[in-house]
Amino acid sequence: MNTTVKDLKALCAQLPDDAQVWIEYPQQLAEPVVMEEIYEGLYHARIIESLSSAVDSKRNRLIIFHHY
Numbered sequence: 001m002n003t004t005v006k007d008l009k010a011l012c013a014q015l016p017d018d019a020q021v022w023i024e025y026p027q028q029l030a031e032p033v034v035m036e037e038i039y040e041g042l043y044h045a046r047i048i049e050s051l052s053s054a055v056d057s058k059r060n061r062l063i064i065f066h067h068y
Contacts, residue, residue, distance in 0.1 A: 024065045
């Protein structure tokens with residue numbers, strides 16, 4: 001199941017405005033479901049679909065994962 005904006009809003013509602021956003025970045029990325037390449041000037045990015053997210057209330061973080 002893909003993370004939607006609705007999901008993120010519900011998670012963000014559980015955190016204060018100063019919460020940090022962390023994104024999982026494994027050393028060796030698993031094969032993503034969807035990958036797009038974006039070129040803006042000299043900036044090149046690979047965008048992968050987020051598949052899950054969570055709140056870490058103890059550390060004041062929203063965590064976005066790229067895997068199931």
